[in-house]
Amino acid sequence: MDTETSYNKSLDYLYSFVDYSLKHSSELAKADFNLDRMFALMESLGNPQNQYPIIHVAGTKGKGSTSALCASALQAAGYKVGLYTSPHLLDYTERIQINGEPISHEQLNELVEEIKPHVAKIEMLTTFEITTALAFMAFAKYGAAAAVFEVGLGGRLDATNIVAPNVSVITSLSYDHTAVLGNTLALIAGEKAGIIKNGAPVISSSQNPEALEVLERVARLKGCKLTLIGRDIKFEFVESSLNGQKFRIQNSEFRIPLLGSHQLENAATAYAALKASGIPIADKHIQKGFAQVKWRARFEIARLAPTLIFDSAHNQDSFVKLRETLDTYFPDKKIYLIFGASEDKNIPGMFAEMKSKIQKIIITRADHPRALDAEKIKKLVDELGIESESVAPVESALKRGLALASNDGCIVLSAGSMFVTAEAMKAFREIS
Numbered sequence: 001m002d003t004e005t006s007y008n009k010s011l012d013y014l015y016s017f018v019d020y021s022l023k024h025s026s027e028l029a030k031a032d033f034n035l036d037r038m039f040a041l042m043e044s045l046g047n048p049q050n051q052y053p054i055i056h057v058a059g060t061k062g063k064g065s066t067s068a069l070c071a072s073a074l075q076a077a078g079y080k081v082g083l084y085t086s087p088h089l090l091d092y093t094e095r096i097q098i099n100g101e102p103i104s105h106e107q108l109n110e111l112v113e114e115i116k117p118h119v120a121k122i123e124m125l126t127t128f129e130i131t132t133a134l135a136f137m138a139f140a141k142y143g144a145a146a147a148v149f150e151v152g153l154g155g156r157l158d159a160t161n162i163v164a165p166n167v168s169v170i171t172s173l174s175y176d177h178t179a180v181l182g183n184t185l186a187l188i189a190g191e192k193a194g195i196i197k198n199g200a201p202v203i204s205s206s207q208n209p210e211a212l213e214v215l216e217r218v219a220r221l222k223g224c225k226l227t228l229i230g231r232d233i234k235f236e237f238v239e240s241s242l243n244g245q246k247f248r249i250q251n252s253e254f255r256i257p258l259l260g261s262h263q264l265e266n267a268a269t270a271y272a273a274l275k276a277s278g279i280p281i282a283d284k285h286i287q288k289g290f291a292q293v294k295w296r297a298r299f300e301i302a303r304l305a306p307t308l309i310f311d312s313a314h315n316q317d318s319f320v321k322l323r324e325t326l327d328t329y330f331p332d333k334k335i336y337l338i339f340g341a342s343e344d345k346n347i348p349g350m351f352a353e354m355k356s357k358i359q360k361i362i363i364t365r366a367d368h369p370r371a372l373d374a375e376k377i378k379k380l381v382d383e384l385g386i387e388s389e390s391v392a393p394v395e396s397a398l399k400r401g402l403a404l405a406s407n408d409g410c411i412v413l414s415a416g417s418m419f420v421t422a423e424a425m426k427a428f429r430e431i432s
Contacts, residue, residue, distance in 0.1 A: 003105050003106050003109065004105065006105075006106075006109045007105035007106075007108065007109055010105075010108055010109050010112040011092055013112055013116070014092075014112070014127050014130060014131060015127060017125055017126055017127045017130060018124075018126045018127065019126065019127035019128070033154075033157035034157060035157060035159075035161060035162055037122055037123075037124060037125050037129060038129050038132070038133070038159050038162050039162055040122050041118060041119065041122050041125065041129065041130075041133050042133060042136065042162055044118040044121060044122070045115070045118055045133065045136075045137060048136045048137050048139070048140035048141070049136040049140075049162065049163050050164070051139075051140045052082070052139060052140070052144050052145060052146055052147050053146050053147070053166045053277065053278065053279055054146070054147050054148070054149055054163045054164075054165045054166060055067075055070050055146070055147070055148045055149070055165065055166060055167055055169060055273055055274075055277055056149050056151070056160065056161075056163055056165035056167070056168050056169065056195050057070070057148065057149065057150050057151065057169040057170075057171065057273075058151040058154075058155040058158075058168075058169070058170050058171070058192045058195045059151075059169075059170050059171025059172055059173060059192065059205070060171070060172060060173050060174045060175075060176050060188070060192075060315070060317070061171065061172045061174060061262070061315070061317060061318050061321070062171035062172050062205060062262060062263075062265070062266040062269070063150050063151065063169075063171045064085050064150055064295065064298075064312075065258060065263060065266045065295050065298055066169060066171050066205075066266045066267075066269050066270045066273070067083060067085055067148045067149075067150040068083065068085070068293055068294070068295040069256070069266065069267055069270035069289070069290055069293050069295075070148045070169075070270045070273055070274055071083040071097070071100070071148045072100065072289040072290065072292055072293040072294075073270065073274055073281060073285060073286040073288075073289030073290060074146050074148075074274070074279065074281065074289065075099050075100060075289060076285045076286070076288040076289030076292065077280075077281045077282070077285035077286075077289070078285075079145040079146050079279070080098065080099060080142075080143055080144050080145045080146075081098070081099055081100075081144060081145070081146050081147065081148065082096070082097070082098055082135065082138065082139030082144035082146070082147035082148070083096075083097040083098075083100075083147070083148050083150075084096055084097075084132070084135040084139075084147065084148070084149045084150060084160070085097075085150040086128070086131075086150065086152050087418060087419075088422075089296060089297060089418070089421075089422040089425060090422060090425065090426055092108070093105065093107075093108055095131060095135070096108075096131075096134060096135045096138050098138070098139070098142055098144060100294065103138055103142070107138065107142070108134070111134045111137055111138055111141070112134070114137065115130065115133060115134060115137065126159075128152055128159055129159040132152075132159040132160055133159075135147075135149070146277075146279055149163060149165075151192075151195065153181075154181050154191040154192065154194070155170075155191055155192040155193065155194040155195040156190075156191050156192075156193075156194020156195070157191075157194065158194075158195075161194060161195055164197060164200070165195070165197060165200055166200065166201075166276075166277040166278050166279065167200060167201045167202070167203060167273050167276045167277045167278075168195045168196050168197060168200055168201070168202045168203070168224075169202075169203045169204075169269060169270075169273045170192050170193070170195070170202070170203070170204045170205070170207075170215060171204075171205045171266065171269055172205045172206070172207070172262070172265070172317070173185060173188055173189055173192060173207055173208065173211045174188075174208075174315060174316070174317035174318075175188070175315065175316065175317070175346070176188075176314075176315045184210070185208050185210040185211045186210050186211065186213070186214050188211070189207075189210070189211035189212075189214035189215055190214050190218075192215075193214055193215050193218040193219075196215075196218050196219055196222050196224055197222065197224075198222050198223060198224070199222070199223050199224060200222075200224055201224060201225050201226075201227065201276040202215070202219050202224045202225065202226040202227070203226075203227050203229070203269055203272045203273045203276055204226060204227070204228050204229065204269075205229050205230075205265050205266070205268075205269045206228065206229055206230040206231075206265065207228075212228070227272050227276065229265060229268050229269050229272060230265075232272075233249065233268060233271070233272045234249070235247050235248065235249050235264060235265070235267075235268040235271075236248045236249075237261070237264060238253060240259070240328070240329075242259070242301065242329060243257070244256055244257040244258070244259070244291075245258075245259065245263070245264065247264045247267065247268070249268060249271055252283040252286075252287065253287075254267060254271070254286070254287055254290050254291075255287070255290065255291045256290050256291065256293060257291070257293065257294075258293065258295060258298055258299070259298075259299045259301075259325055259328075259329065260298075260299055260321055260322075260324070260325035260328070261321075261324065261325070261328070262321045262324075262325075263298070267290055270290075271286060274286060296310070296425070297310045297311060297312045297418070297421050297422070297425065298311065298312060299311050299322070299325050302425075302428055303432075306402060306405035306406050306409065306410070306411070306412060307330070307333070307405070307411040307412065308402065308405075308411075308412045308413075308428065309411060309412070309413045309414070310414050310421050310424060310425050310428075311413060311414065311415040311421065312415070312418050312421060313350075313415045313416070314341065314342070314345060314350075314415070314416055314417055314418060315345060315346065315349075315350070316346050316349035316350055316352075316353060319349070319350040319353040319354055319415070320353050322353075322354070322415060323353055323354050323356070323357055326357055326411075326413075327357075330411060333357075333409070333410060333411050334357060334358065334359035334410045334411070335354075335357050335358055335359060335410060335411045335412070335413045336359055336360055336361075336362055336401040336404050336405055336410050336411070336412050336413070337354065337358055337360075337361045337362065337413050337414075337415065337416075338362050338364060338394070338397050338398060338401050338412065338413065338414040338415075338420065338424060339361050339362065339363055339364070339377070339414075339415065339416040339417075339420070340363070340364050340365050340366050340371055340372070340374075340377070340394070340416055340417045340419070340420035341371075341372050341377065341416045341417050341420075342368075342370040342371060342372065342417060342419075343370055343371075343372045344370075345372075345416075347372075347377060347380050347416075348380055348383075348384065350416065351380070351381065351384050351386060352384070355384065355386060358386055358387075359387070359404075359408075359410045360386075360387045360388060360389065360404070361381055361386055361387070361388040361389075362388070362389060362390075362391050362397045362400055362401050363377045363378055363381065363388055363389070363390045363391070363397075364390070364391055364392050364393065364394050364396075364397035364420060365392050365393075365394075365420075366394060366417055366419035366420045366422075366423055367393070367394075367419075367423065368417075368419040371417065371419065371420075374390040374392065375390070378390055393423070394420055394423035394424050394427060395423070395424075395427035395430075395431075397424075398412070398414070398424045398427050398428060398431075399427075399431070
């Protein structure tokens with residue numbers, strides 16, 4: 001059997017289990033999340049997650065960027081580095097990367113065959129649990145000297161939370177997945193704080209006081225030192241352009257290609273995490289790694305004429321940061337917003353934050369079971385008095401936005417759903 005046929009069979013196998021990322025929020029809220037299955041699976045596999053130091057990253061926003069920055073810096077320091085993130089944009093293997101490259105389809109096939117007899121012994125495993133185990137296995141099998149693991153959902157009961165991390169990292173907290181994590185920042189922070197482990201240092205981005213109180217209390221109970229960005233580690237903005245931005249921590253200056261003031265805080269969080277991890281790394285290597293980081297769909301400018309931007313913003317707080325970034329780099333430009341969303345999102349809140357920038361919303365729907373129908377989104381748009389039209393599939397919505405922008409010079413921006421943006425990115429790759 002050729003590699004690609006085997007790869008598709010591997011994906012069929014993984015998706016044959018319960019995949020909560022494809023479930024509606026009502027089903028997610030009723031899910032039986034616990035770590036017993038994961039501990040049993042890893043025990044059966046010989047606990048490969050204990051073979052390398054781990055940086056563990058939770059948060060509502062910024063955890064992917066922070067994870068990518070940490071991994072890129074460690075790679076620049078000469079370490080072979082594993083990076084586990086979710087969801088993927090274009091290919092499933094993007095979730096499991098070594099030195100900035102997804103594992104090959106052939107490697108995934110080998111890992112899936114290896115894990116099958118162990119999975120068969122444990123009932124009720126999920127797609128995400130098995131994929132997380134594959135990442136632990138991959139980094140051990142292919143000789144990673146360190147790994148960065150991004151939490152999938154929450155923290156306390158997330159499949160990644162079986163690790164004994166060198167450092168626990170919690171990025172910016174805001175309202176998301178409230179049906180599962182709770183409808184107050186204190187409850188959400190309690191779930192995220194579940195990754196704090198006895199004695200292991202904790203790094204936190206700046207937080208709302210309600211959330212910070214919870215993180216500080218849990219850190220005290222676990223005997224952990226908590227370092228807060230903005231209070232204990234201060235960073236200073238230097239300059240920015242469309243090519244990236246510079247900032248300073250103490251006497252070292254850093255450059256990142258990621259745009260937006262929130263990315264400076266993510267980078268400062270990553271810097272503090274690296275320094276607290278116990279993994280030897282010099283500022284010069286962090287500087288090199290930060291400058292080389294690649295993290296797609298984070299205010300990613302795909303082209304300039306007309307300007308096309310791919311972004312992963314999908315809750316109200318991230319739309320605030322997205323609007324602020326647009327105001328910084330394109331202060332006088334309106335946008336055609338290619339928009340779709342999952343059914344559990346605060347869509348009016350997202351639109352309210354972006355209304356001043358919107359020329360028109362092009363409503364579309366990703367090929368995803370949790371995607372909200374365009375008619376429901378259109379009703380919300382109409383209530384806010386924003387001009388819109390519905391165009392499906394996503395490829396057609398992208399072409400429509402680019403056609404409109406070519407006439408008036410507005411920006412085309414895809415945001416609201418990672419799944420919509422992923423489909424838009426794939427469509428642009430095919431038409432460009």
